[in-house]
Amino acid sequence: MKIATWKDLSKAMDQVNMVIEVLDSRDPWTTRSEKLERMAGEKGKKLILVMNKSDLVPKNVLDEWKRLFDSMGLKSIYVSARERLGTLRLRRFIKREAPELPVKALIAGYPKVGKSSIINVLKGRSSASTSPIPGNPGYTRHFQLYRIDSKLYILDSPGIVPAEGNPLEIAVRGVPPEEMRNPIEVAVKLLERALQVDPSSVWRAYRIDERDPVKVLEALAVKRGWVRGREPDVDEAARQVIRDYHRAKLTFYVTPSDYGLEY
Numbered sequence: 001m002k003i004a005t006w007k008d009l010s011k012a013m014d015q016v017n018m019v020i021e022v023l024d025s026r027d028p029w030t031t032r033s034e035k036l037e038r039m040a041g042e043k044g045k046k047l048i049l050v051m052n053k054s055d056l057v058p059k060n061v062l063d064e065w066k067r068l069f070d071s072m073g074l075k076s077i078y079v080s081a082r083e084r085l086g087t088l089r090l091r092r093f094i095k096r097e098a099p100e101l102p103v104k105a106l107i108a109g110y111p112k113v114g115k116s117s118i119i120n121v122l123k124g125r126s127s128a129s130t131s132p133i134p135g136n137p138g139y140t141r142h143f144q145l146y147r148i149d150s151k152l153y154i155l156d157s158p159g160i161v162p163a164e165g166n167p168l169e170i171a172v173r174g175v176p177p178e179e180m181r182n183p184i185e186v187a188v189k190l191l192e193r194a195l196q197v198d199p200s201s202v203w204r205a206y207r208i209d210e211r212d213p214v215k216v217l218e219a220l221a222v223k224r225g226w227v228r229g230r231e232p233d234v235d236e237a238a239r240q241v242i243r244d245y246h247r248a249k250l251t252f253y254v255t256p257s258d259y260g261l262e263y
């Protein structure tokens, strides 16, 4: 799977005058990249944060994140590319924050936060290709410039996987589930996180009433009839759990207070 290197990203950033950092609303804090933000700052590029997938999170929680970012002096907005919520507002917001018009903006962020989907809703039709799972056909491999309208151009980019980032997000987004060396380890961490922040998330997704992540994987394998020899195929169940997080079948969200953040 191709991800953007920092060198590529730096070159792309030199060609624009604005950076749109896309975050997953389910966990905007760990899908931020400090390095990306620092690079934008050093290059003197205007930075805005877009929390996408807002359809998966209650509005009061989105407002909390927004207030936190406000208090940090970061300009942010939440949208749902899938449900086309807030997308007209987003277009106006980008233009209002733009240092000049017409503006060329780089859209960047972790894999699968919905960068290409945002371009498509802004354009009003599917131009940039998208995919549900990292590395699946349709994911973004190259930088490509899209004309949204006469005043707005957006440069799409492959996902970034910042070395300093959160290990779970890196593991989940940085490698296609099919290619993971140890999907069980990743799925167990993901399930631990899900059960910690929302104990009912596993039940909602699978109708499995277990609190131990390994038992959840075993139960899922049994339920789906995935066996290897006579043992439940826990590897397959692990990959499924990771895919289900991307597809938002297994879903949970965090709030600023989950990180002890105050504002």
Ligand SMILES: Nc1nc2c(ncn2[C@@H]2O[C@H](COP(=O)(O)OP(=O)(O)OP(=O)(O)O)[C@@H](O)[C@H]2O)c(=O)[nH]1
Residues within 6 Å of the ligand: 052, 053, 054, 055, 056, 079, 080, 081, 082, 083, 110, 111, 112, 113, 114, 115, 116, 117, 118, 129, 130, 131, 132, 133, 134, 135, 138, 139, 140, 141, 157, 158, 159, 160, 248
């Ligand atoms: N629930 C929900 N899903 C979304 C939303 N926006 C995008 N998605 C889904 O998220 C997945 C990833 O979207 P992409 O637009 O391919 O994400 P990307 O950031 O361009 O991904 P890469 O190019 O691989 O870095 C797709 O399956 C989209 O359908 C949204 O607002 N809500």
Ligand SMILES: [Mg+2]
Residues within 6 Å of the ligand: 115, 116, 117, 129, 130, 139, 140, 156, 157, 158
């Ligand atoms: Mg993309």
